[in-house]
Amino acid sequence: MGSDCPTITGVWHPPRSSRAVPSRFTTADGMATVTDAEGEAALATGAVDGLAISARVGAVPRRITFEDGSVFETEDNDAIDRWLGALYGRRAGLVHRLERFHPRLVLFVVLVALLCVGLYRYALPVTVEAAVALTPPAAPRLMSQGVLSSLDKAVLSPSRLEEARRAAITEEFRALAALTPEGADAFELNFREGGIIGPNAFALPDGTIILTDELVRLAQGEDAVLGVLAHEIGHVVHEHSLRRLYRAAGVTALIMFIGGDVGSGVEEVLVQGSGLLTLSYSRAQENEADRYSVELMAKAGREPTGLARLFEVLRDRYDDVSGNDFLSTHPATPDRIEDIRRHAQEVEGR
Ligand SMILES: [Zn+2]
Known part of the structure; x- marks a missing residue:
């Protein structure tokens, strides 16, 4: 038969073994057979349709894998190509499949990459918005308590600020918060020693705001402290904190989707809540x-x-932006300071 394979010499590897047995490969009536070098004992047989034949890559030996997992390997690429060429007329599907395998794999990888970029750029923001809209009222409280308790375990320690100072700042903070549509009770100020996060302040989705001792000591005057607290109130009112938390969760989900499993590093970052601190808000x-x-x-x-x-004050104190302080998530660029001043003039001129 024209499409039968002439005898090709090579080596045969038993299933799951690297042992190489000198052998011959041949086909007859749609069945492939590998025999020992003398052509006496059959080592493997199988339907030609069931064979997996590697594509030609230069002079790399061709591998023909049988259904039992054993492999015939030969350097006689030309003989394999001639045999496949003869098969082509009758079994277009087989050769077609072999030739199309590589472009298809490349296309698949490209599509997966595009899907991931697309998910990150388009689906993630939409998903975050949907999650914000669907968040039940009790959820921000639960999430915030979880984040704060893990931060307390990993990063923060109890405040050592004088009681009177804390009471004074709390009173002024409540006076500020009372002017928001949400009212003073929608927010809660917590003092902590920042440790590695240094002079810092941040807001959790339920209105919990954390202020570090280091920031209070560094700020010159109460208005600087209150300005930061008002900024954090703004993040809560505009639901930025909730979005940031969902974004962090979404990124993890995306990594799980791509990798099929979360690396322990990613898990740790989220569990410790420090992911929330290192993930910046957007410029807007x-x-x-x-x-x-x-x-x-x-x-x-x-x-x-x-x-x-x-x-x-922060910029002058820490002229190189490093570490985990407020400046690392809130870059004090000259135009940012200028914008604040300009907006203050607009507000005061009204
Ligand atoms: Zn901010």
């Missing part, structure tokens, strides 16, 4: 919170540029 969210701070401070009859003043 920062601007929104900055403007909110200016407006709320003005409404309270306080210095509207308190936040800008804190940025300047």
